[in-house]
Amino acid sequence: MIPGYVDFEFDLPNALLSHLIGVLDEMDPALLDPENLTSIPEAQGVYQLFLDGNLVYIGKTDAEAGLRKRLGRHALKIMHRVGLDTARVSFKAVRIYVFTAVDLESQLIRHYGGLRQVSWNGSGFGSNDPGRERDTTKFKEGHFDLTFPIDIDHPIRFAGRRNGHAAEFLSDLKTALPYVFRFQTAAVRSRKPHPDFDATLVEINELGPVTARGIIEQIVRALPRGWQATKLPSHIILYKEARHYPAGDVIATS
Incomplete structure (x- = not known):
């Protein structure tokens, strides 16, 4: 001491x-x-x-x-x-x-009991957009997005233009949705829209409740041949492709 x-x-x-x-x-x-x-x-x-x-x-x-x-x-x-x-x-x-x-x-x-009790931790709940390479991922049982998949038939607020280029509508829809909506750009890592979106004029029919599915179907119908919109459990993608996704449902093709 x-x-x-x-x-x-x-x-x-x-x-x-x-x-x-x-x-x-x-x-x-x-x-x-x-x-x-x-x-x-x-x-x-x-x-x-x-x-x-x-x-x-x-x-x-x-x-x-x-x-x-x-x-x-x-x-x-x-x-x-x-x-x-x-x-x-x-x-x-x-x-x-x-x-x-x-x-x-x-x-x-x-x-508080670990992941068995605090079930959304480790379930993918806190994840951001997984990116293009993860679109083909098979979701495990208990994954948040598999338990509560996005609802593309939920009414949304989509006020504004009724006529315009597809690029404008896609940008507006991306802003309006509470989940990720990712679509093909002019080049990898580019923020510019794909040329097809700038070249395509779209007229949106807003009769009845406006939904993500309804808007996307109308946009895709106006695009040149070869486009596919797909709903995944956590997000929506729109690419020029004809592709099967294990956890995906095709919304519309052109």
Whole structure:
């Protein structure tokens, strides 16, 4: 023993985790909708998602992709899904001013029962557009997008032009949809539309409810021969091809 001196070691990661669990457990969840997210700060922290009151997902954010942005992305993800009413999904979010090197997300998942209990973690729920090379992927049982595939027959807001080039309609539809709609461009990694889209004039008939399926069918019918629109569990693609996708359904061909 050294006179006037003592070693003190504080287990900050476990103390933070323990206190955080207490805070989360005492909170009441809120509906995951845009209105409730407007007051959420764009800050680092952790959050939970609930389906019918049951915990299904745990995530964390940093300052660059903060809580509001991440929760907003999830709010879009659950829209227009077969078998999933958005009113069933709620959230809890906690801003954390001090982050340590501890992996809070993994430790929280472990505390709440692992992936068997927190079922949307590891199910592909948090994934972005998988990219062209993953369009042929076979979805495993329990995958979020296989359990709740996109609903292309859900009414959408598609106000605006009724006549124009296919490129304009495709861009408008991409903006209107809450899920990924990817279509062929002029070249790989190019942002310019395929020449067929710029050269094709389209007239949209808006009689009845407007749906992604209806708009795409009308666009594809106007395109030159060889185009195929395909619905995958998580997104829609439109390419000049005649191709079978294991998890896909053809929407329209030209």
